[in-house]
Amino acid sequence: MKTIIEPFKIKSVEPIRFTTESERERILRKAFYNPFLIPAEDVLIDLLTDSGTAAMSAKQWAGIMEGDESYAGSKSFFRFERVIRDLTGFKHVIPTHQGRAAEKILFAITGGKGKFIPNNTHFDTTRANVEYSGAEAVDLVTADGRRPELVAPFKGNMDIEALKKFIVEKGKENIPVCFLTVTNNSGGGQPVSMQNIREVKKVLKSFGIPLFLDACRFAENAFFIKKREAGYSRKSLVEIAKEMFSHADGCTMSAKKDGLVNMGGFLALNDHNIARQARNLLIVTEGFPTYGGLAGRDLEAIAQGLEEVLDEHYLTYRIRSVEYLGEKLTAVGIPIVQPPGGHAIYIDAKGFAPHIPVQEFPGQAIVCALYIAGGIRSVEIGSVMFGKYDSRGKLISPAMELVRLAIPRRVYTQSHIDYVAEVVQQVFAQRNRLKGLKITEEAPVLRHFTAKFRTV
Numbered sequence: 001m002k003t004i005i006e007p008f009k010i011k012s013v014e015p016i017r018f019t020t021e022s023e024r025e026r027i028l029r030k031a032f033y034n035p036f037l038i039p040a041e042d043v044l045i046d047l048l049t050d051s052g053t054a055a056m057s058a059k060q061w062a063g064i065m066e067g068d069e070s071y072a073g074s075k076s077f078f079r080f081e082r083v084i085r086d087l088t089g090f091k092h093v094i095p096t097h098q099g100r101a102a103e104k105i106l107f108a109i110t111g112g113k114g115k116f117i118p119n120n121t122h123f124d125t126t127r128a129n130v131e132y133s134g135a136e137a138v139d140l141v142t143a144d145g146r147r148p149e150l151v152a153p154f155k156g157n158m159d160i161e162a163l164k165k166f167i168v169e170k171g172k173e174n175i176p177v178c179f180l181t182v183t184n185n186s187g188g189g190q191p192v193s194m195q196n197i198r199e200v201k202k203v204l205k206s207f208g209i210p211l212f213l214d215a216c217r218f219a220e221n222a223f224f225i226k227k228r229e230a231g232y233s234r235k236s237l238v239e240i241a242k243e244m245f246s247h248a249d250g251c252t253m254s255a256k257k258d259g260l261v262n263m264g265g266f267l268a269l270n271d272h273n274i275a276r277q278a279r280n281l282l283i284v285t286e287g288f289p290t291y292g293g294l295a296g297r298d299l300e301a302i303a304q305g306l307e308e309v310l311d312e313h314y315l316t317y318r319i320r321s322v323e324y325l326g327e328k329l330t331a332v333g334i335p336i337v338q339p340p341g342g343h344a345i346y347i348d349a350k351g352f353a354p355h356i357p358v359q360e361f362p363g364q365a366i367v368c369a370l371y372i373a374g375g376i377r378s379v380e381i382g383s384v385m386f387g388k389y390d391s392r393g394k395l396i397s398p399a400m401e402l403v404r405l406a407i408p409r410r411v412y413t414q415s416h417i418d419y420v421a422e423v424v425q426q427v428f429a430q431r432n433r434l435k436g437l438k439i440t441e442e443a444p445v446l447r448h449f450t451a452k453f454r455t456v
C-alpha cells in the first residue's frame with residue numbers, strides 16, 4: 001500500500017514562529033506553567049484542541065463571500081437548513097453560536113431538579129449545562145471504555161444493561177432525554193457502533209425516552225463504523241452517517257469539529273413542542289431563528305463543511321494521521337490510550353512519569369516539558385482539570401492522568417506529525433528528569449483554564 005497523503009493542495013499558508021528552548025523556558029515561567037496562558041504566537045505546533053482550529057477549504061472561503069447577512073430569512077440559513085435536514089433527517093434546525101449554546105437551550109427546556117440525563121460520557125460543557133439546569137448528568141459507558149490499555153473497536157459504547165437498570169431505578173418520567181456522544185471525546189475519542197446506537201434506541205423506545213446524539217465528531221464515528229463494523233464496509237460514509245442520525249430524535253452539534261469551521265453549532269430535532277420553546281429561548285439568548293448567534297457567512301461555511309467532511313479520502317487521511325502518531329509513540333513504549341481515537345492521542349501520564357505523584361500533576365509536567373522541548377502545546381486531562389478536594393483539602397484524583405494531543409483538521413502535514421512524535425520521544429527518553437508542579441493560585445470552578453503553578 002502507498003503512503004496515505006493529505007488529500008489537498010495548500011493555497012494559503014500561515015507562518016509559525018520558531019523560538020529557542022531558553023526563550024520557551026522564559027515564556028512558560030511567565031505563563032505560570034499553564035499552557036492556556038501562553039500566547040498562541042509563541043506556540044510552534046498547537047495541539048491544545050481540535051475545536052475551531054480547522055483549515056477551511058477554498059469553497060468554504062468562497063461561501064464566506066456568498067454569505068447573505070439579512071437579519072431574517074437569509075439565503076444562507078436556508079442552505080444551512082437544507083444541508084442539515086438532508087444529513088440528519090431532523091425536521092427542526094436551530095443555529096447556535098457553538099455547541100454549548102445548543103446544550104444550554106435544550107437542557108433549560110428538558111432539564112431541571114429531579115431529572116437525570118444519561119450519556120456514554122458527558123463532555124464537560126454538556127455536564128455543566130445539565131447540572132446548571134438542576135438535573136444530574138450520568139455516564140454509562142461500558143466497562144471496556146474505562147480501560148485505557150484495552151484495544152477494542154467500539155470503546156465509546158453505552159452499557160445497555162446499566163441503562164435499563166438506571167431507567168427502572170430512576171423512573172422513565174425523570175429522564176427527559178438520553179445522549180450518545182459520537183465519538184466519545186472524554187473517553188479518548190472512541191467510537192460508538194451502529195449496533196449500540198440501535199440497541200440504545202430500542203431500550204429508550206420501550207420507555208418512551210428520546211435519543212439525542214452529541215454529534216460533534218459524527219463523521220469520524222461514521223468512518224470507524226465503516227472500517228470496523230460488520231456489514232458497513234461497502235456502505236458510503238454518507239449512508240452510514242444518515243443511518244446514525246436515523247436512530248435518533250435529535251442532536252446537538254459543535255460545528256467547530258466535524259463542521260470544519262472556526263465557529264458555529266446547532267440544535268436539530270423532531271419534537272415540535274421542544275423546537276418551539278427552543279426558538280423562543282434562542283431569540284432571548286442567541287438571536288433570530290434564521291441566524292442564532294452566527295453571521296450568514298458562518299452558516300454558508302458550515303453547510304459547505306458538512307458537505308466536505310464525509311469525503312472518504314479526507315477521513316482516511318484524518319484518521320490515519322492520528323493513528324500514525326499513535327504508532328510512533330507506541331513503538332518506543334510510550335503508554336497511550338488504545339486504540340488511538342478519531343481526533344487525538346491521549347498519553348497515559350502515570351505510566352509515562354511514574355515517579356511524579358498525582359498530587360504533583362504528572363500530566364501537567366509532561367505538558368510543560370513538551371512545550372519546552374519542542375514548542376508543542378497540549379493539555380492535561382487529569383488532576384488539574386478534574387481534581388476535587390475533600391473536606392480536609394486533600395486532592396481527590398480522577399481515575400486517569402492523561403495528556404491530550406488533539407489534531408486540528410487539515411492544518412498540519414505528515415512532517416509536522418513526525419516532528420511531534422520526535423519531541424514526545426525525546427521527552428520520554430529523559431522522563432526521569434521531569435519534575436512535578438504545585439498550584440499557587442486557582443479558581444473555584446474550571447480551574448485548569450487559569451490556574452498558576454510553580455515547579456516542585
Ligand code: F0G
Pocket residue numbers: 048049050051098099100101123125126181185186214216254255256264265
Ligand atoms: N460536546 C463535545 C463532545 C465536545 O468535545 C465539545 C467541545 C462540546 C460538546 C462543546 O462544543 O466548544 O462548540 O461549545 N470540545 C472542545 C474540546 C472544546 O477541546 O474538546 P463547543
